[in-house]
Amino acid sequence: MTPDLSVDVGGLQLRGPVLAASGTFGYGTEVPLLERRSLGGMVSKGIFLKPRAGTPPPRIAETPSGMLNAIGLQGPGVDALIRDYAPQWAAWDFPVLVNINGESASEYAELAARLDGVPGVAGLEINISCPNVEQGGMYFGNDPRAAAAVTEAVRARTKLPVWVKLTPMVSDIGVIARAVEAAGADALSAVNTFVGMSMDLNAYQPRLSFRTGGLSGPAIRPLAVHLAHQAARAVDIPVVGVGGIMRAEDALEFLVAGCRAVQVGTATFVNPNAIAEVHDGIAAFMAAKGFASLSDLPRYLPRD
Amino acid sequence: MWVLGFAAPEIASSVRAGQFVNIGMRTGMLLRRPFSVYRAGAGRIEVVLKAVGAGTAQMLAMREGEVASCLGPLGRGFDLSRTAKTVALISGGLGVAPMPLAARDARAAGLHVTWVHGARTADELCSETDGDEVILATDDGSTGFAGTAVSAAPEAGLVLACGPNRMLAAVAQRWPQAQVAVETFMGCGTGVCLGCAVPLMRGGYDRACTEGPVYVASEVEWRALPSHLSYAVRA
Numbered sequence: 167m168t169p170d171l172s173v174d175v176g177g178l179q180l181r182g183p184v185l186a187a188s189g190t191f192g193y194g195t196e197v198p199l200l201e202r203r204s205l206g207g208m209v210s211k212g213i214f215l216k217p218r219a220g221t222p223p224p225r226i227a228e229t230p231s232g233m234l235n236a237i238g239l240q241g242p243g244v245d246a247l248i249r250d251y252a253p254q255w256a257a258w259d260f261p262v263l264v265n266i267n268g269e270s271a272s273e274y275a276e277l278a279a280r281l282d283g284v285p286g287v288a289g290l291e292i293n294i295s296c297p298n299v300e301q302g303g304m305y306f307g308n309d310p311r312a313a314a315a316v317t318e319a320v321r322a323r324t325k326l327p328v329w330v331k332l333t334p335m336v337s338d339i340g341v342i343a344r345a346v347e348a349a350g351a352d353a354l355s356a357v358n359t360f361v362g363m364s365m366d367l368n369a370y371q372p373r374l375s376f377r378t379g380g381l382s383g384p385a386i387r388p389l390a391v392h393l394a395h396q397a398a399r400a401v402d403i404p405v406v407g408v409g410g411i412m413r414a415e416d417a418l419e420f421l422v423a424g425c426r427a428v429q430v431g432t433a434t435f436v437n438p439n440a441i442a443e444v445h446d447g448i449a450a451f452m453a454a455k456g457f458a459s460l461s462d463l464p465r466y467l468p469r470d
Numbered sequence: 471m472w473v474l475g476f477a478a479p480e481i482a483s484s485v486r487a488g489q490f491v492n493i494g495m496r497t498g499m500l501l502r503r504p505f506s507v508y509r510a511g512a513g514r515i516e517v518v519l520k521a522v523g524a525g526t527a528q529m530l531a532m533r534e535g536e537v538a539s540c541l542g543p544l545g546r547g548f549d550l551s552r553t554a555k556t557v558a559l560i561s562g563g564l565g566v567a568p569m570p571l572a573a574r575d576a577r578a579a580g581l582h583v584t585w586v587h588g589a590r591t592a593d594e595l596c597s598e599t600d601g602d603e604v605i606l607a608t609d610d611g612s613t614g615f616a617g618t619a620v621s622a623a624p625e626a627g628l629v630l631a632c633g634p635n636r637m638l639a640a641v642a643q644r645w646p647q648a649q650v651a652v653e654t655f656m657g658c659g660t661g662v663c664l665g666c667a668v669p670l671m672r673g674g675y676d677r678a679c680t681e682g683p684v685y686v687a688s689e690v691e692w693r694a695l696p697s698h699l700s701y702a703v704r705a
Contacts, residue, residue: 192662196680211664219674222694226657226665228501228525233657237664240675367703383500435658436494436501438541 169452170459171445173206175404175427176353177327178261178289182206183460184417184445187408187431188265188291188331189237193251194258200438204445205260206427209355210247212265212293215277217243227364227373232385232410233432234362236376239267239299244280252286261288263329266320267296271312275319282324289326292316292351295333295358297380307333307358310345321350329406331355332397334386339393340400347401355406355429356394360386382432384410391423398424398467412440414447421448421460424467471518471564471596472530478540479513487571488547488630488651488684491515492659494539499525504656504679506567506632507543515540518567518596544659545683548572548649550579554627559585559601560619560641560648562633566596568651572630573601584626588619588633620644631687636697642687650687653699654678669694 171182186194188209220240227234242250247264255262264287268274274292281287294307294316306312313330320328330346332339334357343354359380364373372378390409398405407420408429417428433440457463481491485507492502503525505517521527532538548568550557557576559569566587576583585601592613595606606614607622615622619633620640629648631641638650657663659679667675668682669691676682 189664190658190662196661211662220664220667222669223667223675223696224655224699225667226655226663228499231500233501235657235663235665237667240664240667432500435663437539438658438660 169449169457171449171452173427173460175406176289176329176351178207180206180427181260182445183421183427183448184441185209185406185427185429186434186441187429188212188293190431190434193247194262195251195254200434201442202260204442206445207261207263207288209263209265209291209429210251211241212239212267212296213241213244213247213277214239214267215244215273215280217241217246222375224374225376227379229362229364229381230385232381232383234364234374234379234381235359236374236379238376239296244277248280248284252284255286262286263289263291263327265291265293265331267293267299271316271319274316275323278320278326279323282326287326289329290320290324291329291331291355292320293331293358295331297333297335297359297361297378304333304335304358307342308336310341313342314345314349317346317349317351327352329353329355331358332393333358334360334389334393339396343397343400347403351403353404353406353426354397354401355408356397357390357409360389382410384412384416386410387416387419391419394420394425395423395467399469411444412436414444414451417444417448418451421463422466424465471520471594473508473516473518474529474532475514475516476538476540477513478515481507481540481542482510482513482515485510485515485543485571486547487550487575488568489543489545490659490683491517491540491542492544492656493517493529494541495525495528498528501657502539502541502659503529504544504659506651507571508567509570518564520564541659545679546681548575548630548651548684550575550581550628552628555582556626557581557583557628557630558623558626559583560623560629560631560633561585561587561596562619562637563589563594565631565633565637565651566599568632569630570598570600581628584624586619586623588622634697635692635695638687638690639692639697642690642692646686646688648687649684650690651683652678652685652690652695654683654695655699
């Protein structure tokens with residue numbers, strides 16, 4: 167018997183629980199080697215209203231079991247996204263969420279309004295957690311009032327499902343999670359990258375031109391499982407776990423920790439077919455354990 | 471300098487000069503490492519490397535029969551379709567990497583090939599250069615021309631170069647239309663991570679893995695491209 171891996175996440179019916187994380191899958195037109203049958207959904211590279219050049223090189227540095235990146239949300243702007251990519255997405259058999267970014271709540275709201283009703287755009291993921299921009303990004307994500315204000319502003323301008331991607335750089339993720347839930351979020355993505363730094367011992371300066379970068383990869387996985395779990399305990403809306411998932415067992419840890427679905431990111435850089443392998447591994451686990459559907463998977467989610 | 475060979479028939483039969491493979495190991499290093507394909511044929515590809523960091527050291531410790539994942543051929547290689555009678559291949563250090571294939575393809579296109587190869591010292595020169603004419607150069611004068619490969623190179627109808635970015639910047643000064651294969655840190659190799667940004671004269675960045683790694687020299691903003699990549703602590 168093939169287990170049923172479909173899930174309903176914040177207003178979106180997904181055929182599987184594994185999505186491509188923002189910034190690791192471009193606009194879905196790259197990565198030709200992925201077997202897309204198993205892709206539950208995709209979150210686009212983060213977009214701003216206007217085109218952005220991004221940060222100067224070096225932009226990435228490998229660290230133990232992980233990598234730092236500071237891309238700076240390079241992108242073509244929302245007009246080009248709507249013109250060049252959304253029409254392609256409209257023909258695909260999995261939903262595409264657009265990761266939206268702004269320097270003010272009104273910029274996020276404007277983006278939401280522009281993307282509302284665009285064929286091919288199935289949902290929005292509000293990025294209040296990017297560590298690699300000077301304005302906005304993470305600064306909305308570590309203040310519950312600012313996080314709620316952005317979420318409310320977006321909610322008011324779109325009928326699309328709204329997910330909010332949380333930053334791990336907070337003292338209590340539950341506070342932020344509850345604030346954006348109350349402001350109208352349909353789901354949470356937990357978590358974005360951790361802020362990190364690495365030094366070049368020849369140049370005596372940081373290895374990244376932006377000085378700091380977002381740490382991703384297996385190095386952050388236990389931290390991310392804990393934060394996703396804390397977020398899931400704090401809210402009633404679904405949580406999508408993200409952080410260092412390389413294989414099915416890693417994804418299952420997030421699911422057991424209370425997540426409804428997961429996103430795979432850095433693993434795709436290493437193995438372009440990682441998402442399919444994670445999906446198939448979850449199915450094999452379910453079959454071996456005798457679970458007919460994901461709703462049968464036991465969750466560890468004590469409510470204190 | 472070491473040569474590693476891999477059985478990779480699909481890549482061997484389709485790779486073009488200047489294209490690369492992104493090589494991943496099951497354990498140890500997380501990210502793949504990009505290498506220009508050095509030679510290809512009979513179902514095999516070769517890459518050249520030095521032990522510059524932990525990842526390359528791990529690759530050099532591989533024994534015959536071990537398996538690595540080779541993703542490729544990736545990127546845009548040299549364009550040899552332009553009309554010219556002579557080509558100068560200019561390589562510095564490990565910049566020899568794309569040149570055997572470039573020499574092969576240039577010869578097949580009927581070009582007279584001059585390969586100019588430079589290194590800091592005679593010990594660091596690659597011994598496998600090949601062409602109708604070979605010019606060696608060393609910074610310390612221990613072999614061949616005393617000075618850089620760029621200053622040792624003759625005029626040619628077509629100039630292809632690979633080496634440290636500061637050498638390529640010098641190539642750009644002398645031959646703005648030269649085709650150069652740049653060196654960047656790289657993540658995915660498939661165009662999604664945007665980690666291998668190459669700054670352009672027209673503004674913005676594109677991706678060494680997808681639009682590159684070969685560029686027309688005058689199109690790159692050399693002042694914004696790191697002149698040397700730091701993989702490990704150097705003496």
